[in-house]
Amino acid sequence: WLEDAIREDLNERAPRxxxxxxxxxxxxxxxxxxxxxxxEAANHPQKAEMGMxxxxxxxxxxxxxxxxxxxxxxxxxxxxxxxxxxLRYAYFITCTEVVxxxxxxxxxxxxxxxxxxxxxxxxxxxxxxxxxxxxxxxQAVSAEVRLYDHLFKTEFPDDVPEGKTFLDNINPDSLxxxxxxxxxxxxxxxxxxxxxxxxxxxxxxADPVDSQPGKPVFNRTATLRDTWAxxxxxx
Numbered sequence: 001w002l003e004d005a006i007r008e009d010l011n012e013r014a015p016r017x018x019x020x021x022x023x024x025x026x027x028x029x030x031x032x033x034x035x036x037x038x039x040e041a042a043n044h045p046q047k048a049e050m051g052m053x054x055x056x057x058x059x060x061x062x063x064x065x066x067x068x069x070x071x072x073x074x075x076x077x078x079x080x081x082x083x084x085x086x087l088r089y090a091y092f093i094t095c096t097e098v099v100x101x102x103x104x105x106x107x108x109x110x111x112x113x114x115x116x117x118x119x120x121x122x123x124x125x126x127x128x129x130x131x132x133x134x135x136x137x138x139q140a141v142s143a144e145v146r147l148y149d150h151l152f153k154t155e156f157p158d159d160v161p162e163g164k165t166f167l168d169n170i171n172p173d174s175l176x177x178x179x180x181x182x183x184x185x186x187x188x189x190x191x192x193x194x195x196x197x198x199x200x201x202x203x204x205x206a207d208p209v210d211s212q213p214g215k216p217v218f219n220r221t222a223t224l225r226d227t228w229a230x231x232x233x234x235x
Contacts, residue, residue: 006222010195010203015043015050018088018133019198019218020182021145023062025108025137028093031059036138039118041089053186057090060137062182067132068109070098077130079109085130088199092117092128133199140182143216145204147176183216190216200224 018041037057043050063079072080079085084094097110116123120131151174157166190196192208202224207217 003222006203007224010197010221012047014195014197014203016041016045016197016199017187018055018135018184019143019145019187019201019204020062020064020133020135020140021147021178021198021201022065023135023180023182024065024068024106026061026063026093026134027108027110028059028061028113029096029110030112033059035059036136039089055089055184055186056136056139058136058138061087061134062137062140063109063132063134065106068095068106070106078132079111079130083130084128085132086117086120086128088131088133089120090118090134091115091120092122135182135184137182139185141185141188141216143181143183143187143218144210145178145181146207146217146219147178148220149174149176181218187216187218188214190218195221197224 035058038054039057040052041055042048043053067078067085069076069078069080072078072083077085079093079095081095081098084092086092091113093111093113095109095111098106099108099110101107114122150171152166152169153171154169157169160166160168187196190206190211192206192211195203195205196218198204198218203221204218205221207219210217
């Protein structure tokens with residue numbers, strides 16, 4: 001209930017920004033080297049009075065590692081070899097090559113973009129089902145992000161078999177610390193205690209103690225959806 005109330009409150013007043021927590025590098029091979037565009041992004045999709053901001057776009061980007069799958073099933077609507085997706089506020093891109101290290105780990109994606117699709121729409125009317133967020137690599141701000149989750153693995157921690165206690169239900173992943181998340185440059189000036197929605201990721205606020213100018217630290221206040229409800233559907 002508390003988390004639902006938090007979501008309702010922050011949905012109304014938290015400006016939207018883009019952040020990549022687990023970055024995967026993307027190189028747009030047909031985009032001019034050294035070129036940087038400033039694209040307009042809404043600070044809130046339903047509140048025009050909150051204004052717009054400029055988001056840099058460049059040849060090299062970061063996307064979420066989870067937004068790419070090499071052997072993607074049919075219903076995976078994000079990036080995969082040969083598939084086209086929309087970059088939020090930007091262009092359509094198509095993955096043309098997957099670069100791996102000697103151990104077989106994916107280190108980079110090479111893509112092409114369609115310059116006619118600036119703003120996210122194609123003049124020829126073609127549709128893409130996937131829209132993903134991104135951050136321009138040259139202008140990205142590195143930050144620590146702390147993902148706080150439920151302290152317990154179950155909704156009712158005391159509901160345990162005989163011989164067990166609520167301590168057996170402690171969630172080992174109740175805190176995950178990401179040391180090198182990549183944020184859009186507008187967040188470098190975030191003031192301690194300011195709230196934001198990281199698009200597609202959740203609600204976050206700048207840590208009032210540890211966040212410093214040029215070295216932001218963000219804590220997750222709440223996910224975008226009720227994770228307990230998601231767990232309940234598994235039964």
